[in-house]
Amino acid sequence: MKLIYGLIDMQSFYASCEVAARPEYACHRREQDSLSDPPLVVAGDPERRSGIILAATPTAKAQGVENAMRLGEALGIANRLVVVKPRMQLYLETSARIQQVVQDMFPLYEQFSVDEAFFAFPYPSQLFTDPVAAAQELKGTIWDLFRIRCRIGLAPNKWLAKMTNKLAKKDPSGVVWWTEEDIETKLHPLSVFEMWGLKKRAQVLHDFFGARTIGDVAQIPLYDLQHKFGVWGIVIHRWSHGQDHSLINPDSYDAPHKGISHRTTLPRDFYKRDEVAVVIRELLDEVCRRTRDQGQKGRRIGLCLTYEKLKGGFSKAKTLTALTDQPKDLYPHLMWLFDRWWDKSGVRAVTVSLELLRHSNTLQLDLFEDLTKQRELTRTVDEIKTKFGETSIMRAASLKQAGQLLERSKKIGGHYM
Incomplete structure (x- = not known):
């Protein structure tokens, strides 16, 4: 008896x-007709007609609306577009309930993302006679429970299930099942660019x-x-032979962090160094606080900038000689990366990351600083923020026009609750 994997x-x-x-x-809505939905999009700020499209119904997409499109552009091409603010609390609560339904029906289960x-x-088994x-x-x-449509891919392993899931999105039934016999006849004729997980490597396979x-x-x-x-x-x-040895991991969301990052999309393009520096410092503070919450330290600091229209930019990192969880140790390296690689284009999104994490309770002493006292101060600030919110104590720079902390504090996962 073998296992059938689904996504x-x-x-x-x-x-x-x-x-x-x-x-x-x-x-008006019908399960088998996605175009029975209204042309609705979830976007940043409907009142200001600004921000980008985070999600769009099939009806909106049929009119030319795409994810990551500017809201103003979408309003110009779609008729009677319904625009709503993101409500992350609603999405997370719905996700948790849906994930529980999946787990109840299939106990061998692994959450892969929010959706x-x-x-x-x-299979074959008495319980599952027809996959x-x-x-x-x-x-x-x-x-029936949530009035949300879904698609399911079935295959002999997780990677192939991801491939069949992509095909299920275009199949009228919403379900596609492959067996080992389908690898040569159905997998191999697909374009190399259809291989899930390759990203830029697909282009190398094609060109080289x-x-x-x-x-x-x-x-x-x-x-x-x-x-x-x-x-x-x-x-x-x-993968090219339809093989994948990955197993279902029910505890995948509880695994130790290998890296921690934080990203924010800015309300406008930032062209001044000092403005971007404020945002970098805010994100670094959050990354370091989350790292300390995990009882970890890291030694590779990363900075990713996305430019105007959310196109272009760079992603660079620097590996340090010692582990740390302190913003003051990492901020100079972030600004070095920023000054080294920024081409003066307008910045629309910023990501700060800390990787090569290790659980560490050690404290490397310094002849010129009282690090024990500094660690106690940091711990006290963390406790206050945990109890009273992240804006209970903040840097004065966050009160400047470029500061994003006050606005981000009203959101979950970067979006309004």
């Missing part, structure tokens, strides 16, 4: 949550090796892939 994801999750929460649309989950079940019927039952249950299809990749010798991609070459080789 379920929700269609346009944020937008679907908003439509499902509004009774005025209930009588995705892997699951597995034995597609089991998936359809899950789809129907989620629609001349691979147009996944079947072409399967013909590349393993040695050549390893020589070009290192350990990733082994992964690519296995």
